[in-house]
Amino acid sequence: MDKAELVFNKVNKLLEWFLIGVFALLVLDVLFQVFSRYILGTSFTWTEEFARFSLIWMTILGAAYLNAKREHLSMDFLYGKFSLRNKRKASIFIEVCIFLFAAIVMGIGGGNLVYITLRLEQLSGTLRVPLGYVYAILPFSGLLIMCFSVYHIIKIYKNKNAL
Template sequence: MQTIYNTLNKIIEGMLVLIFSLLVLDVVWQVVSRYVVGQSSSFTEEFARFSLIWLTVLGAAYINGQKEGHLSMDFLLAKLPPKKQFKRHRVIQVIMAIFALVVMVIGGGNLVYITLKLGQLSPALLVPLGYVYAIVPLCGLIIIFFSIYHIKITFNPNSNEH
């Protein structure tokens, strides 16, 4: 499981760097084409919007996999004895996995299915919107994997990783 976790983190890191780099290039091209050429490109705004969606959702899944990455208020949790802290961490991970399953995988999967079934295309890039929204159920599955990983590995009181 550790190998899958490490590999998945490396893949997501690479995708985040690539998407962010493309977003920066896109915005720079938009500024250059608008102020130097005098006419902005028609696809740059839409591409920036779609890449920002992917960057945000994939970044949320990535941060979910990191132990100390999420912003949290754990003052009261830190006051609990270690055994109760582990139980609370497990409950939190189960709730996050259920949320990811219901909202992201099932809800996002329905959104992808409907938009692909209806044949909705983006106006400028003419990309099926189902492909743009496909990141939501994919990241839901990634969050579920990370939650299971944290339950089994990270928040194990007998493990040396916490």
Template structure:
């Protein structure tokens, strides 16, 4: 559990930093557009990529905190043992989905964009860097769900 708390701390701090950079970036965009009359060329693209990172990493963070949206109609009708089995099953479905879509699919996307040497128009950074958040987030979600199953924190 100590390692999970460290992962939570690093992920939470990273999300706060990304949000702070995004706020400063958008404020700079507004300033350059309305005060200086010439909007900055990179701020729109940077804000878009930061929003993607916040969304995808935020999903992993919320998954780790078990604060994600859930429909509890079926679990509320089951006894304690049935609820535990259902939650374990749901966690395994999440693990399989994250492995297939986030990790494997995300790594394929990163590999393709890296191989094709695609870069962003304004920032000129490799899109593989932008897309790398997808497999990282998938690995984090899988870690959190496996930790929940192993530690019986369902």
């Protein structure tokens, strides 16, 4: 196992545990919300906002995690009919497209969103958290996806017989 693969596996494991933690917090938050509403007879407004922010983080980071595992949604009917050489070319093309999307939309666009919301000092309605911190998951996940795409491209080039 080379150094890049070791780092890749450690980042994936860390990301996996972080996603499990966010999901656990989301479940606890929603359970507390239901408990407080039906048992205590009162509703805490912050629980809905926390659940929304947790879901945002889980979804965006989950996309990066699935990209690392190469388990994102795909339609591979045509891909399955390609020769090994054309599969390699298509895989590299797909990884380049994913890299460009992550760089432009998530990295640049997400970075601008974070910058603008922090500059304007926008706060969330209930928790009063700067929205830039919530949106920071976009450029961070974009950077992860870009790194994973580069890793996959290198792996495709090194291994001539498999994808």
